[in-house]
Amino acid sequence: ILTGRGRASVTMRNDTGGSEQFxxxxxxxMTLNGMAAGDATYISAQVISQNGGNVTCEITxxxxxxxxxxxxxxxxxxxxxxxxx
Numbered sequence: 865i866l867t868g869r870g871r872a873s874v875t876m877r878n879d880t881g882g883s884e885q886f887x888x889x890x891x892x893x894m895t896l897n898g899m900a901a902g903d904a905t906y907i908s909a910q911v912i913s914q915n916g917g918n919v920t921c922e923i924t925x926x927x928x929x930x931x932x933x934x935x936x937x938x939x940x941x942x943x944x945x946x947x948x949x
Contacts (some may be wrong), residue, residue: 865893865924870917872909887912890919899925899948906945914938925949 866872868890878884879898888909899905909919918936921944922929930946 865891865922866907866909866919867891867922868911868917868919870911870913870915870919872917872919873912874907874909876907877905890917901948903948904945905948906943908941908943909935910941911935911938 866888871887871889873887875883875885879896896905905923907921907923909921911917911919916937918934919942920934921932921942923931923944923946925948928949930949931944933942933944935942
């Protein structure tokens, strides 16, 4: 889950274990269905709104928050990583 204001450039682990990169307008979220317990996951979101903005990333697994981070201002990056439960 990404919350905040503005736009962010995202790098994340996808359902097949590879990496994806794309830009989103905040807020944004995605559910990964192909993960097993113990699989590593990550998401990194860089603020790309030149007039400022902020982004908070959060990774949940089975309803539990396993990672959270926040970035404020142009080009700042929030990165979350953890293991699926």
